[in-house]
Amino acid sequence: MQINSTVHTTCAYCGVGCGIKATVEDTDKRIVSIQGDTEHPANYGRLCSKGSSLGETISLEGRLLEPHIAGQNVSWPTAIDKVANEFKRIIAEHGKESVAFYVSGQILTEDYYVANKLMKGYIGTANIDTNSRLCMSSAVAGHKRAFGADTVPANYDDFDHANLIVLVGSNTAWCHPIIFQRIKAIKAQRPELRIVVVDPRETATNEIADLHLPIKAGMDVLLFNALLVQLAERNALDPQYIAQYTVDFEKAFAAANQDVGDKSTLAERIGVDSQSLATFFDWFCQTPKTMTCFSMGVNQSSAGTDKVNAIINCHLATGRVGKEGASPFSLTGQPNAMGGREVGGLANMLAAHMDIENPVHRERVQRFWQSPVIADKSGLKAVDLFDAMYEGKIKAVWIMATNPVVSLPNADKVRAALEKCELVVVSDCITDTDTTRLADVLLPSLGWGEKDGTVTNSERRISRQRGFLPAPAQAKPDWWALSQVAQAMGFDGFDYQSPADVFNEHIALSAFENDANIESGLRDFNLVGLGQLNTQQYNALQPIQWPVLNKDQGTARLFAQGQFYTPNRLARFMPLTSRAPKNPLSAEYPFILNTGRIRDQWHTMTRTGLTPRLLQHIGEPYAELHPNDAKKLAIQAGDLVEINSAWGKAVVRAQLSDGQRQGSVFVPMHWTGVLTRQSRVGAVVNPAVDPVSGQPENKHTPIKVSKF
Ligand code: SF4
Numbered sequence: 001m002q003i004n005s006t007v008h009t010t011c012a013y014c015g016v017g018c019g020i021k022a023t024v025e026d027t028d029k030r031i032v033s034i035q036g037d038t039e040h041p042a043n044y045g046r047l048c049s050k051g052s053s054l055g056e057t058i059s060l061e062g063r064l065l066e067p068h069i070a071g072q073n074v075s076w077p078t079a080i081d082k083v084a085n086e087f088k089r090i091i092a093e094h095g096k097e098s099v100a101f102y103v104s105g106q107i108l109t110e111d112y113y114v115a116n117k118l119m120k121g122y123i124g125t126a127n128i129d130t131n132s133r134l135c136m137s138s139a140v141a142g143h144k145r146a147f148g149a150d151t152v153p154a155n156y157d158d159f160d161h162a163n164l165i166v167l168v169g170s171n172t173a174w175c176h177p178i179i180f181q182r183i184k185a186i187k188a189q190r191p192e193l194r195i196v197v198v199d200p201r202e203t204a205t206n207e208i209a210d211l212h213l214p215i216k217a218g219m220d221v222l223l224f225n226a227l228l229v230q231l232a233e234r235n236a237l238d239p240q241y242i243a244q245y246t247v248d249f250e251k252a253f254a255a256a257n258q259d260v261g262d263k264s265t266l267a268e269r270i271g272v273d274s275q276s277l278a279t280f281f282d283w284f285c286q287t288p289k290t291m292t293c294f295s296m297g298v299n300q301s302s303a304g305t306d307k308v309n310a311i312i313n314c315h316l317a318t319g320r321v322g323k324e325g326a327s328p329f330s331l332t333g334q335p336n337a338m339g340g341r342e343v344g345g346l347a348n349m350l351a352a353h354m355d356i357e358n359p360v361h362r363e364r365v366q367r368f369w370q371s372p373v374i375a376d377k378s379g380l381k382a383v384d385l386f387d388a389m390y391e392g393k394i395k396a397v398w399i400m401a402t403n404p405v406v407s408l409p410n411a412d413k414v415r416a417a418l419e420k421c422e423l424v425v426v427s428d429c430i431t432d433t434d435t436t437r438l439a440d441v442l443l444p445s446l447g448w449g450e451k452d453g454t455v456t457n458s459e460r461r462i463s464r465q466r467g468f469l470p471a472p473a474q475a476k477p478d479w480w481a482l483s484q485v486a487q488a489m490g491f492d493g494f495d496y497q498s499p500a501d502v503f504n505e506h507i508a509l510s511a512f513e514n515d516a517n518i519e520s521g522l523r524d525f526n527l528v529g530l531g532q533l534n535t536q537q538y539n540a541l542q543p544i545q546w547p548v549l550n551k552d553q554g555t556a557r558l559f560a561q562g563q564f565y566t567p568n569r570l571a572r573f574m575p576l577t578s579r580a581p582k583n584p585l586s587a588e589y590p591f592i593l594n595t596g597r598i599r600d601q602w603h604t605m606t607r608t609g610l611t612p613r614l615l616q617h618i619g620e621p622y623a624e625l626h627p628n629d630a631k632k633l634a635i636q637a638g639d640l641v642e643i644n645s646a647w648g649k650a651v652v653r654a655q656l657s658d659g660q661r662q663g664s665v666f667v668p669m670h671w672t673g674v675l676t677r678q679s680r681v682g683a684v685v686n687p688a689v690d691p692v693s694g695q696p697e698n699k700h701t702p703i704k705v706s707k708f
Contacts, residue, residue: 010042064444076476097125102129108465113479147571153321154291165196196213217594331458352514437674446476451477524565
């Protein structure tokens with residue numbers, strides 16, 4: 001059937017959140033042409049290789065199209081009853097803490113909202129966590145410590161105004177390609193824009209770098225503590241901003257000074273040459289319009305939250321927060337990691353950025369929902385959640401749109417944990433994944449191009465993700481499946497007819513008692529200016545940055561004039577001491593494993609793996625080693641190598657690169673047990689986590705490498 005209608009939507013992949021125009025050429029054959037949306041402020045028409053090939057990923061190949069119980073097709077009512085009855089039985093027998101949800105930055109805000117409401121307000125436990133825990137929970141914790149809220153002060157336009165951009169632990173060229181292309185274009189126009197890349201590894205991002213600091217793994221806190229000391233010694237602080245809008249500068253400075261210690265050995269301890277270090281300090285001290293962008297290399301660490309705060313300390317000290325071209329800036333991994341958090345998508349949060357540990361917030365949310373209960377303490381974070389399944393404490397789990405048997409650390413233990421559960425429910429688009437193979441109940445979800453809702457990108461911009469294809473067979477929205485199960489469990493409050501109904505409740509909760517005059521009232525996340533939207537208005541919703549305090553007006557930047565979300569409205573400096581990664585190298589495991597993304601694949605490749613042209617970039621799993629390490633190990637490029645840690649092993653092909661730091665090995669995270677049986681690198685990754693954020697240390701696992 002010929003249709004030729006064009007729909008404005010957003011990309012399914014990374015946190016840049018690019019706008020897309022999808023034109024349906026043939027609905028029956030699911031032929032769709034994809035273009036960048038020139039009007040969307042995240043990308044102004046640009047798309048990367050992944051986004052521009054989305055049209056090639058919407059066939060029904062491999063799709064989960066019917067509910068299944070124990071491998072048999074069943075009707076939706078049968079599947080709903082099974083899930084509801086089993087959850088009720090397990091709760092009755094073992095208590096509410098024996099059940100859990102594990103969701104994803106891939107689902108829409110409306111799905112997240114209903115999942116959180118059901119678990120925290122009706123079942124009454126906060127055992128709902130998300131794969132965003134693996135992605136940016138350290139950024140969340142760092143923002144909350146410093147700003148009192150999970151808030152990003154800047155936006156993408158700030159790149160246009162910056163004179164220095166520092167990219168820390170971020171292969172922006174591959175992981176946030178449209179941001180990289182934007183910065184590259186700015187640099188072509190303004191060659192005086194300086195770019196510093198802080199990364200142990202030389203990556204594609206180095207193409208635009210004026211300076212590369214290949215720091216030793218885990219040295220970020222020491223680097224930024226040393227920068228704080230330099231700023232003070234060179235009179236590069238902003239004393240007025242510090243005095244007017246912050247607390248605890250003296251404590252942070254004293255801790256930094258002590259941490260830095262003997263300056264004659266500083267560069268060596270950080271792992272860079274002293275001239276490069278001095279240049280970085282010079283540039284940062286001299287450049288008011290500085291953006292420091294950070295991503296997984298900072299967050300995925302047992303000191304991730306401290307690393308985030310070490311960066312923020314330097315920006316608070318110079319007053320470079322929320323000003324044009326000057327801010328710390330977290331680059332989010334997933335398309336809706338931020339939208340999920342806005343509705344309480346982490347086990348330690350409540351909806352609308354309220355805190356589960358705050359009794360006033362708990363009472364407020366329960367009163368708004370008129371729910372029978374409210375979770376009264378934080379739930380288990382991702383790694384602990386699966387450990388609790390392994391230990392038999394959690395007996396039922398509902399997993400949505402994520403593949404933890406591949407992506408979580410210590411992934412063989414995750415598989416064993418799911419095998420021990422009495423009930424594993426998986427909602428997904430894809431029939432055969434490492435995780436769906438362990439499901440008792442499979443529920444078919446709508447995929448990209450079919451589902452309707454909202455997402456929030458790295459710059460706090462909420463955009464509509466719109467469906468343009470009909471739902472195939474029995475696939476349904478996740479918010480609908482959750483609402484059906486909630487009602488089958490006997491709960492009121494889930495009579496949603498559309499995603500707009502859910503979004504309107506979300507708007508209302510964000511504004512509910514959100515006022516500086518109410519005790520524990522004023523919160524960062526507020527959509528009051530949107531009002532309540534009818535279906536037409538919801539469908540027409542334009543990209544907008546929260547908070548939305550006045551009618552249809554977003555907020556581009558925050559905190560240039562203070563007004564933080566701490567109780568006294570002042571930002572907090574954090575006193576920090578650098579510390580080594582949790583698991584040290586040893587004679588048995590002398591190399592550092594660092595995992596991450598490659599340019600043309602996404603997560604566990606269930607969508608990008610469908611596109612031959614994306615596989616042309618890199619077609620098989622590999623380990624990148626420094627040539628000197630390879631020589632010592634008698635490994636040549638192209639050899640199969642076995643990578644072993646104390647937790648598991650994987651077999652991949654060796655690649656050699658001078659850009660790899662000696663003693664370190666990079667392996668992409670994407671390949672699954674379904675695709676290549678022995679190449680699931682998550683099985684090798686250590687389960688160490690940051691003590692504040694619970695984010696795993698994917699960037700530092702002690703390993704040994706040998707020829708296979
Ligand atoms: Fe999609 Fe990210 Fe590429 Fe934009 S940069 S097109 S959001 S994958």
